[in-house]
Amino acid sequence: xxxxxxxxxxxxxxxxxxxxxxxxxxxxxxxxxxxxxxxxxxxxxxxxxxxxxxxxxxxxxxxxxxxxxxxxxxxxxxxxxxxxxxxxxxxxxxxxxxxxxxxxxxxxxxxxxxxxxxxxxxxxxxxxxxxxxxxxxxxxxxxxxxxxxxxxxxxxxxxxxxxxxxxxxxxxxxxxxxxxxxxxxxxxxxxxxxxxxxxxxxxxxxxxxxxxxxxxxxxxxxxxxxxxxxxxxxxxxxxxxxxxxxxxxxxxxxxxxxxxxxxxxxxxxxxxxxxxxxxxxxxxxxxxxxxxxxxxxxxxxxxxxxxxxxxxxxxxxxxxxxxxxxxxxxxxxxxxxxxxxxxxxxxxxxxxxxxxxxxxxxxxxxxxxxxxxxxxxxxxxxxxxxxxxxxxxxxxxxxxxxxxxxxxxxxxxxxxxxxxxxxxxxxxxxxxxxxxxxxxxxxxxxxxxxxxxxxxxxxxxxxxxxxxxxxxxxxxxxxxxxxxxxxxxxxxxxx
Amino acid sequence: xxxxxxxxxxxxxxxxxxxxxxxxxxxxxxxxxxxxxxxxxxxxxxxxxxxxxxxxxxxxxxxxxxxxxxxxxxxxxxxxxxxxxxxxxxxxxxxxxxxxxxxxxxxxxxxxxxxxxxxxxxxxxxx
Numbered sequence: 001x002x003x004x005x006x007x008x009x010x011x012x013x014x015x016x017x018x019x020x021x022x023x024x025x026x027x028x029x030x031x032x033x034x035x036x037x038x039x040x041x042x043x044x045x046x047x048x049x050x051x052x053x054x055x056x057x058x059x060x061x062x063x064x065x066x067x068x069x070x071x072x073x074x075x076x077x078x079x080x081x082x083x084x085x086x087x088x089x090x091x092x093x094x095x096x097x098x099x100x101x102x103x104x105x106x107x108x109x110x111x112x113x114x115x116x117x118x119x120x121x122x123x124x125x126x127x128x129x130x131x132x133x134x135x136x137x138x139x140x141x142x143x144x145x146x147x148x149x150x151x152x153x154x155x156x157x158x159x160x161x162x163x164x165x166x167x168x169x170x171x172x173x174x175x176x177x178x179x180x181x182x183x184x185x186x187x188x189x190x191x192x193x194x195x196x197x198x199x200x201x202x203x204x205x206x207x208x209x210x211x212x213x214x215x216x217x218x219x220x221x222x223x224x225x226x227x228x229x230x231x232x233x234x235x236x237x238x239x240x241x242x243x244x245x246x247x248x249x250x251x252x253x254x255x256x257x258x259x260x261x262x263x264x265x266x267x268x269x270x271x272x273x274x275x276x277x278x279x280x281x282x283x284x285x286x287x288x289x290x291x292x293x294x295x296x297x298x299x300x301x302x303x304x305x306x307x308x309x310x311x312x313x314x315x316x317x318x319x320x321x322x323x324x325x326x327x328x329x330x331x332x333x334x335x336x337x338x339x340x341x342x343x344x345x346x347x348x349x350x351x352x353x354x355x356x357x358x359x360x361x362x363x364x365x366x367x368x369x370x371x372x373x374x375x376x377x378x379x380x381x382x383x384x385x386x387x388x389x390x391x392x393x394x395x396x397x398x399x400x401x402x403x404x405x406x407x408x409x410x411x412x413x414x415x416x417x418x419x420x421x422x423x424x425x426x427x428x429x430x431x432x433x434x435x436x437x438x439x440x441x442x443x444x445x446x447x448x449x450x451x452x453x454x455x456x457x458x459x460x461x462x463x464x465x466x467x468x469x470x471x472x473x474x475x476x477x478x479x480x481x482x483x484x485x486x487x488x489x490x491x492x493x494x495x
Numbered sequence: 496x497x498x499x500x501x502x503x504x505x506x507x508x509x510x511x512x513x514x515x516x517x518x519x520x521x522x523x524x525x526x527x528x529x530x531x532x533x534x535x536x537x538x539x540x541x542x543x544x545x546x547x548x549x550x551x552x553x554x555x556x557x558x559x560x561x562x563x564x565x566x567x568x569x570x571x572x573x574x575x576x577x578x579x580x581x582x583x584x585x586x587x588x589x590x591x592x593x594x595x596x597x598x599x600x601x602x603x604x605x606x607x608x609x610x611x612x613x614x615x616x617x618x619x620x621x622x
Contacts (some may be wrong), residue, residue, distance in 0.1 A: 143581045159599040
């Protein structure tokens with residue numbers, strides 16, 4: 001095997017990690033951006049290679065520094081891990097070209113290199129979370145990505161970005177520390193931090209109160225990080241006031257990776273115990289997921305700031321993913337996994353549209369978008385297309401995920417859940433329609449009549465993502481096969 | 496079942512007491528600096544927890560030398576060194592953000608900040 005093939009699972013993490021400080025050395029806005037873009041493209045190529053290797057050759061295990069597990073840190077990449085790596089790396093590779101124009105408009109020039117440095121660190125942290133098989137290593141990567149995220153949110157131009165970042169920091173740190181407490185308790189009971197090793201050791205002590213408490217701490221901790229209802233309060237303001245390009249990347253990836261980690265912990269570490277069954281958690285988690293779907297969508301309907309509206313919609317979409325993983329059959333699980341990818345595409349595209357609007361108008365308020373269909377036809381059309389996917393119209397990716405979820409719910413014999421999924425889609429129609437109506441059926445304010453389209457550097461990445469929204473909506477064999485394989489290996493591992 | 500009877504595992508009782516004190520400060524205090532300090536107290540309690548886990552009765556420091564048979568588990572110590580660094584970064588970033596908040600809002604009380612933000616939101620809507 002070649003050097004890259006042997007070390008692929010660690011390369012995806014250390015390439016952006018080592019590259020990040022160079023942005024600080026480069027200083028200059030354009031060179032730092034060019035460097036970060038090249039690094040993201042390389043990471044993307046590595047991610048594709050990683051997925052290919054896992055798909056053809058099965059799970060990759062990599063002993064860091066040749067220290068064998070369970071004592072050394074082991075990176076272990078299966079289908080799901082490789083899929084998440086691809087989501088993060090692909091979104092990064094699309095966001096970076098977009099970021100230059102958007103960030104030049106929104107952030108003072110002397111801080112640009114910091115944004116690119118933090119973006120690379122955030123990417124490295126998220127990728128690390130996806131590949132690591134060491135519970136404490138997961139915490140370290142979680143904090144690398146989180147700390148970078150707090151900086152990225154706080155760098156926004158509105159002063160409310162600072163308070164949003166600070167509140168995110170407080171809740172995020174609480175979440176991460178809860179996770180560390182949980183891991184400490186597991187270590188206390190088993191003497192191991194390696195996830196596969198923990199999975200074999202835990203069943204012997206599954207009835208102790210320490211393990212119960214550990215599971216509770218871990219679920220609540222990651223619940224905070226992934227904005228599970230009702231632990232989502234940090235999310236709307238953080239997404240609203242972060243710079244547009246940052247919001248695109250965070251909304252598309254950060255919560256997904258946290259969900260991935262939770263899946264990893266529940267279905268791999270606690271896999272043999274089947275915690276959702278054994279501790280009667282399934283019903284509670286489903287209620288929270290459904291409540292999140294409705295609360296997020298309802299809150300979205302009443303927002304006048306469209307970035308915040310999309311942020312609340314993210315809370316609802318996280319509900320779909322949690323619902324998918326908690327129903328408990330492979331179809332629903334695949335629906336949850338596929339929705340991680342699909343939601344990354346569509347929410348990324350929609351927030352990119354908001355970046356275009358912010359660039360031209362300097363505002364993302366609903367009333368400022370009057371007549372946008374005439375003034376910025378391509379941008380407005382992109383919003384309509386992304387909105388369709390959010391609702392779940394056939395031929396878009398949103399339909400594919402909901403199709404899997406509904407099928408999974410019906411297979412489990414829970415038709416009320418299937419009905420609720422449909423109902424919450426109706427709420428999505430309402431909040432998307434409010435914006436569409438404003439864009440196409442209201443005349444623009446006086447003096448805003450002329451056509452002023454966003455620059456190509458913003459529009460092209462937006463349309464690339466939208467193309468993916470329709471591509472994977474029409475032909476879902478790639479994502480469907482991958483998600484089914486991942487779901488079956490997750491649930492199979494627990495039997 | 497783990498026995499949490501009173502004097503038996505005294506240090507764990509103190510760990511959770513400290514944990515709750517930290518959590519209470521984060522939730523109950525409006526002053527942002529106090530919130531950050533509360534977070535620190537909360538994190539320190541977790542550090543103490545890990546160190547307690549590592550302690551082996553009658554054990555000494557894990558140093559390779561003649562005559563040392565029983566020693567504490569060094570792994571949690573190493574983990575906590577990492578966690579301390581992470582906590583330090585969090586504190587530094589948090590305090591830096593508080594400074595920026597003070598510069599742009601003039602206050603660091605969370606409830607008053609919330610009122611100011613709502614006001615800015617309303618003005619933004621009317622403008």
